[in-house]
Amino acid sequence: MTTQFKAQPPSPVDWRSVPKHFVQGLRSLGYIVWQIITPFKSRPEEIAEFPEPDPAINVSESHVSQCQWIFDQAEDRRSHLEQKAQSTFSLMLFLVPLLASLFVFVIGKGATSRTFALTLTLVIVPSIFLLLAFIAAVRAIAVKGGETLFLDAVLDESGQFRKYSEAYHARGLLYCASMNTAINDHIAQFVRGAHILSAAAVLALLVAAIPSIGLFTVPAAPIQAQIVGPVNLSLPDLTALHNDVAGIKSDMQKLSTGKVSTDDFRLLGDKVTKLDAKLSDLQKANGHGSSTRASSSRAGTH
Numbered sequence: 001m002t003t004q005f006k007a008q009p010p011s012p013v014d015w016r017s018v019p020k021h022f023v024q025g026l027r028s029l030g031y032i033v034w035q036i037i038t039p040f041k042s043r044p045e046e047i048a049e050f051p052e053p054d055p056a057i058n059v060s061e062s063h064v065s066q067c068q069w070i071f072d073q074a075e076d077r078r079s080h081l082e083q084k085a086q087s088t089f090s091l092m093l094f095l096v097p098l099l100a101s102l103f104v105f106v107i108g109k110g111a112t113s114r115t116f117a118l119t120l121t122l123v124i125v126p127s128i129f130l131l132l133a134f135i136a137a138v139r140a141i142a143v144k145g146g147e148t149l150f151l152d153a154v155l156d157e158s159g160q161f162r163k164y165s166e167a168y169h170a171r172g173l174l175y176c177a178s179m180n181t182a183i184n185d186h187i188a189q190f191v192r193g194a195h196i197l198s199a200a201a202v203l204a205l206l207v208a209a210i211p212s213i214g215l216f217t218v219p220a221a222p223i224q225a226q227i228v229g230p231v232n233l234s235l236p237d238l239t240a241l242h243n244d245v246a247g248i249k250s251d252m253q254k255l256s257t258g259k260v261s262t263d264d265f266r267l268l269g270d271k272v273t274k275l276d277a278k279l280s281d282l283q284k285a286n287g288h289g290s291s292t293r294a295s296s297s298r299a300g301t302h
Contacts, residue, residue: 032193036136042145044182050171059167067173074180078146081187085140088194092134095201099127102208122208126201133197140190145183147176 013021053059106119153172156162 029196032136032189032196033132035189036132036139036193040186044145044179044186047175047178050175053167053171059165059170061166064166064170064173067170067177071173071177071180074177074184077184078180078187081184081191082141085137085187085191085194088133088137088191088198091198092130092137095126095130095198095205098205099123099130102205103127119208119211122204122211126204126208129197129201129204133194133201136190136194136197140187140194143183143187143190147179149173149176 103123106116106123149169149172153169154162162168
């Protein structure tokens, strides 16, 4: 088979024109961002009315079928664009947890690193791209304007059935197809923006991950505990405790000689009980009279 009627894939551009295409790409990106944040009317601009059909031309069912095919093509394209917009959300469900985890990690670790500002900026950039991509995808799905044949295609102004005309039917289908194509072109811009900005978010996320690797080597900040408030330990309390312990020690020595009576055992038990009560009261007083405060400080600072 001859190849003169076979289409070939697009050829690469001349390398000398790469800067020109790069500038055009930046302009296109700016236009995409502008379109995402700009409100638009709900309907496209009205097209000119079709001229009256030539009586000499007989419009047949084949013409109507061709017009119906054109109308169906516009509807199929609309469905395809909405599916592409919805598929973008799947990518966002994967990127959002990664961005959130990286952001929390940078905030927690980066405060003690010299690359904190750079890493934080590189994390914010993909977040902005992802937010714009999300808005573009939502707007692509939210556009619901469309034209289709309804009652006016069958009934006249008085509510009576129109006399069927292939030409009138075909013109109605072509009008709806033209208006729906304009809506589809509008949706396609949002879908294109969602895809481009999602890809930009992925690239920016990879770039942001490079300097954040150095944050794994940053040592954790030491915790400095500081006691705030008075501690209720007085010299008389310590002296009384020392005397009680000395008395119990003396009684324990008497036990070792075997020269003790029942009353001595009872007195020793009372002393132990009183000493335990004093210790409990002292612990409660110290627990209410003092508090601790934990603060983090950098290594080498006081």
